[in-house]
Amino acid sequence: MRFDIITVLPEIFKSVFNAGVLKKGIEKGLIEIRVHNLRDYAIDKHRQVDDRPFGGGEGMVLKPEPLFRAVEKIKEKENSRIILLSPQGRKFDYKLAEEFSNFPQIILICGRYEGVDERVREHLITDEISIGDYVLSGGEYAALVIIDAVARFIPGVVGKEESVKKDSFSLGLLDYPQYTRPREFRGWKVPDVLLTGDHKKIEIWRKKKSLEITLRKRPDLLEQKELNEEEKKLLDEIKKEISSEE
Numbered sequence: 001m002r003f004d005i006i007t008v009l010p011e012i013f014k015s016v017f018n019a020g021v022l023k024k025g026i027e028k029g030l031i032e033i034r035v036h037n038l039r040d041y042a043i044d045k046h047r048q049v050d051d052r053p054f055g056g057g058e059g060m061v062l063k064p065e066p067l068f069r070a071v072e073k074i075k076e077k078e079n080s081r082i083i084l085l086s087p088q089g090r091k092f093d094y095k096l097a098e099e100f101s102n103f104p105q106i107i108l109i110c111g112r113y114e115g116v117d118e119r120v121r122e123h124l125i126t127d128e129i130s131i132g133d134y135v136l137s138g139g140e141y142a143a144l145v146i147i148d149a150v151a152r153f154i155p156g157v158v159g160k161e162e163s164v165k166k167d168s169f170s171l172g173l174l175d176y177p178q179y180t181r182p183r184e185f186r187g188w189k190v191p192d193v194l195l196t197g198d199h200k201k202i203e204i205w206r207k208k209k210s211l212e213i214t215l216r217k218r219p220d221l222l223e224q225k226e227l228n229e230e231e232k233k234l235l236d237e238i239k240k241e242i243s244s245e246e
């Protein structure tokens, strides 16, 4: 799968793909990430990519011509996704990350300053995506978030594929708590069940914790999930335990 980032600040990405899971994905040939300097697609000799907004007002706006030229040159497939990073876009989430991982090419347009000329939004992109209700100084940080989350769904990028299937959200629940050595730290002990070696018991404990954490932190996720009989039983137990705590 190929990611193409269009940016006025390519230096932001200098070392970020040289470590961790993305580096491994690149080395294995599973993903390719190319960073394009928008100025290389400018149409004048000063390589101007921004200009003042019509109608007046603060700041600068990214011009349409360099962005259209860049995308038209970079786009390789009919079904490539062309994403504009924007605080006004559809909220990025787990499901969208999985959906994007099925496309051969994702082009990410990083806005800067006051944003991009509206004709880019209307006539060039396939998706307008936000990573949350706050304003970043540039789309580069959002592009990184999206690339990392999408790449995790490409088989082989994360060493242990099973762990992706168990991550928070994958089964409609948040992940259960994890512990590692030492068994006791400053008097705080690892739950006994995790030391029993009884895989069935551990599996039930983890499922129950997953349900409990989701109920406490993100009850909205539980409302959307269809629970099986075992999960319903565990959830009833949890609710009783919580009400006896109060």
Ligand SMILES: C[S@@+](CC[C@H](N)C(=O)[O-])C[C@H]1O[C@@H](n2cnc3c(N)ncnc32)[C@H](O)[C@@H]1O
Binding pocket: 084, 085, 086, 087, 088, 109, 110, 111, 112, 113, 114, 115, 116, 129, 130, 131, 132, 133, 134, 135, 136, 137, 138, 139, 140, 142
């Ligand atoms: C300072 S922001 C422009 C904000 C714009 N004036 C507005 O209020 O909608 C500059 C760029 O950062 C990126 N950006 C800011 N917040 C974002 C968010 N929550 N998600 C994705 N991209 C974001 C966009 O590419 C945006 O064009």
